[in-house]
Amino acid sequence: MRRALLCVLAVACLAGAAPKKPKLVLAIVVDQFRYDYLVRFRSEYHGGLARLLSQGAVFTNAGYIHVPAVTAVGHSTVLTGATPSISGIVANDWFDRDEGVHVTSVSDSHTQLLGGTGTGSSPNRLLVSTIGDELKMAAAGQPRVIGVSLKDRAAILPSGHMADGAFWFDTKSGNFVSSTYYYHSLPAWVEQFNTPRPTDRYRGVAWLGHKMPDDNAGLFQEIEVSPFGNELVEAFAERALAAERLGTREFTDLLTVSFSSNDYVGHRYGPDSPEVRQTALATDRLLEKLFQAVDERVGAGNYLVVFTADHGVAPVPEVNVARKMPGGRIDPAAIKAAVQTALVKKYGAGEWVAGAWDLAVYLNRETVARWKLDLAEVESEAARAIQALPHISRVYTLEEMKRGWGVRDSVSQKVANGYHLRRGPDIELIPDPYWIVGAAIATTHATPYSYDTHVPVIFLGPGIRPGLYHTPIAVNDIAPTLATLLEIETPSGSVGRPLTEILLN
Numbered sequence: 109m110r111r112a113l114l115c116v117l118a119v120a121c122l123a124g125a126a127p128k129k130p131k132l133v134l135a136i137v138v139d140q141f142r143y144d145y146l147v148r149f150r151s152e153y154h155g156g157l158a159r160l161l162s163q164g165a166v167f168t169n170a171g172y173i174h175v176p177a178v179t180a181v182g183h184s185t186v187l188t189g190a191t192p193s194i195s196g197i198v199a200n201d202w203f204d205r206d207e208g209v210h211v212t213s214v215s216d217s218h219t220q221l222l223g224g225t226g227t228g229s230s231p232n233r234l235l236v237s238t239i240g241d242e243l244k245m246a247a248a249g250q251p252r253v254i255g256v257s258l259k260d261r262a263a264i265l266p267s268g269h270m271a272d273g274a275f276w277f278d279t280k281s282g283n284f285v286s287s288t289y290y291y292h293s294l295p296a297w298v299e300q301f302n303t304p305r306p307t308d309r310y311r312g313v314a315w316l317g318h319k320m321p322d323d324n325a326g327l328f329q330e331i332e333v334s335p336f337g338n339e340l341v342e343a344f345a346e347r348a349l350a351a352e353r354l355g356t357r358e359f360t361d362l363l364t365v366s367f368s369s370n371d372y373v374g375h376r377y378g379p380d381s382p383e384v385r386q387t388a389l390a391t392d393r394l395l396e397k398l399f400q401a402v403d404e405r406v407g408a409g410n411y412l413v414v415f416t417a418d419h420g421v422a423p424v425p426e427v428n429v430a431r432k433m434p435g436g437r438i439d440p441a442a443i444k445a446a447v448q449t450a451l452v453k454k455y456g457a458g459e460w461v462a463g464a465w466d467l468a469v470y471l472n473r474e475t476v477a478r479w480k481l482d483l484a485e486v487e488s489e490a491a492r493a494i495q496a497l498p499h500i501s502r503v504y505t506l507e508e509m510k511r512g513w514g515v516r517d518s519v520s521q522k523v524a525n526g527y528h529l530r531r532g533p534d535i536e537l538i539p540d541p542y543w544i545v546g547a548a549i550a551t552t553h554a555t556p557y558s559y560d561t562h563v564p565v566i567f568l569g570p571g572i573r574p575g576l577y578h579t580p581i582a583v584n585d586i587a588p589t590l591a592t593l594l595e596i597e598t599p600s601g602s603v604g605r606p607l608t609e610i611l612l613n
């Protein structure tokens with residue numbers, strides 16, 4: 109009897125010691141936000157980033173452990189903890205061998221856009237669960253899960269399969285849109301957000317000498333490449349918070365917000381430009397605006413923020429060369445041409461390349477079959493042609509990845525983590541450090557190097573021990589940490605570890 113009573117008391121004490129669960133998890137991803145943007149502009153941050161840096165648990169050495177470091181892959185990692193080898197999100201675009209077509213990470217021909225015209229998008233290519241899915245599955249679907257961004261993939265992949273809604277900006281209509289995957293028709297509050305044409309106020313407005321076009325088509329495109337795109341995302345997130353009454357019930361809700369303008373600005377102007385600095389400072393102010401809205405609606409101390417980025421970016425090669433650093437450009441067309449020329453010469457006429465994106469080359473399997481060739485041999489021939497190009501550091505083939513081949517170092521490990529054996533490319537190439545695969549843009553990202561993979565990770569809220577943490581961690585550690593805090597199952601593909609050093613209990 110006494111023992112039983114003691115046990116009851118002990119359980120009660122344990123329960124009492126556990127911090128109360130947050131009413132809301134606010135997951136913020138800034139698209140293309142290198143870790144060094146936190147420290148380089150630190151003295152100029154007075155808003156949300158300053159709040160995160162001064163009150164949060166700040167990881168100074170967080171990074172991605174996969175290649176390619178691009179938007180879809182980063183966004184699919186943050187709340188799943190999975191690598192592309194498991195999640196199946198291997199790139200922004202790839203060649204789907206089952207469908208025989210070029211697909212995007214979220215393209216779904218069975219869906220329609222809501223609020224715009226054309227085909228919609230869905231999380232159907234994501235093979236694993238997200239934190240939102242686990243929250244939903246643990247409580248009979250009652251927690252609310254919403255994703256917001258300018259980009260479809262950045263709204264859909266963090267929020268997951270069971271999300272109530274994902275919303276993104278449509279440059280054709282200037283509306284925030286969703287897809288029939290989530291709804292039969294656009295929720296009324298989204299219609300009400302779109303109706304007063306929130307893009308109109310930016311017509312003709314300039315920032316750092318860049319004037320927004322007057323015509324709709326130009327305006328909707330250029331808004332994305334300016335801090336104004338992030339303003340729209342923030343305003344929409346506030347509206348979602350209010351309309352969906354997030355964080356006001358007995359369950360933990362999830363709102364994922366991805367700010368995309370930093371990426372568009374970074375690609376056009378480069379990480380050392382005044383434009384990138386200005387956009388980072390504007391992001392700091394917008395985050396504070398969003399935090400204040402959540403403070404008001406959910407209550408300070410009742411919500412948990414996790415902040416990160418989906419990838420970094422390389423310096424503009426010409427900027428690097430001018431400061432005596434290495435760097436240069438590899439024309440993606442030259443890679444494709446090298447493979448095509450080599451295979452025609454060796455095996456005969458035909459279309460040999462099905463597609464090439466970022467660091468990936470997909471062979472045309474029909475041509476390989478028509479000539480009755482061994483795929484592994486053709487891949488090796490193509491790899492040799494790419495390796496012969498200047499400033500190619502490494503080349504990997506799918507057959508080699510299947511056999512577990514590779515130099516045993518961190519680059520090969522990142523390539524292996526990024527390689528899904530059904531969806532991965534026939535050849536993956538790694539350029540020399542500071543060399544980018546891209547011709548039409550100032551700079552880009554994708555490689556395993558630190559400028560592309562070193563990103564901020566900050567937690568702030570109940571149950572979190574604030575401070576600076578210098579131990580290297582992976583972005584994949586976010587999801588198991590949240591699962592531990594929220595007392596839910598770890599997402600199905602997670603390879604991360606719970607960051608126990610930041611947990612108060």
Ligand SMILES: [Zn+2]
Pocket residue numbers: 140179371375553
């Ligand atoms: Zn990008």
